[in-house]
Amino acid sequence: MIDLTAFNPPTIAALGKFFKDAAKVNRPNLKPGAYDVDVEVLAQVSATVTVGKNYTQRFVNKAQPWNIIYVLLEQLNTERAAAGKVGIDMAALVKMAAALDPKLAEKAKMDAEAEAEKLKAPTKRPANGKVIIRGGLKGATL
Numbered sequence: 001m002i003d004l005t006a007f008n009p010p011t012i013a014a015l016g017k018f019f020k021d022a023a024k025v026n027r028p029n030l031k032p033g034a035y036d037v038d039v040e041v042l043a044q045v046s047a048t049v050t051v052g053k054n055y056t057q058r059f060v061n062k063a064q065p066w067n068i069i070y071v072l073l074e075q076l077n078t079e080r081a082a083a084g085k086v087g088i089d090m091a092a093l094v095k096m097a098a099a100l101d102p103k104l105a106e107k108a109k110m111d112a113e114a115e116a117e118k119l120k121a122p123t124k125r126p127a128n129g130k131v132i133i134r135g136g137l138k139g140a141t142l
Helices: 009-029 065-082 090-098 102-123
Strands: 042-051 055-058 124-127 131-141
Touching: 009 042, 009 131, 055 102, 102 124
Parallel strands: none
Antiparallel strands: 042 131, 055 124
């Protein structure tokens, strides 16, 4: 077995992309089953590999509007039930939302986004720069 890590990183990146692209195109032709593969491939690669600078990114905000609404309704219904009151009427709630002053809705959105920013602030993590590969296999034989 050949140690593929012995190739330089740009060569492996280019080969990986070209083979991944080909595998994706040919996936519909791969039928269920087990396959033994023992093949020798000779390939000529011509590509430009560009690697961007590393950067810091934040996790995606998972507190989406419908998630917030669900949690809010659950919390209100729990509190109302504890006080011996009937839960929130969804139909009435939707009618009230339709008649809501857009400025109030915008303020609620801004408040929620500010809170989401507080959650995301400590979630920064390092990320590798984007790798762009242009070119292709000039020839390959099996």
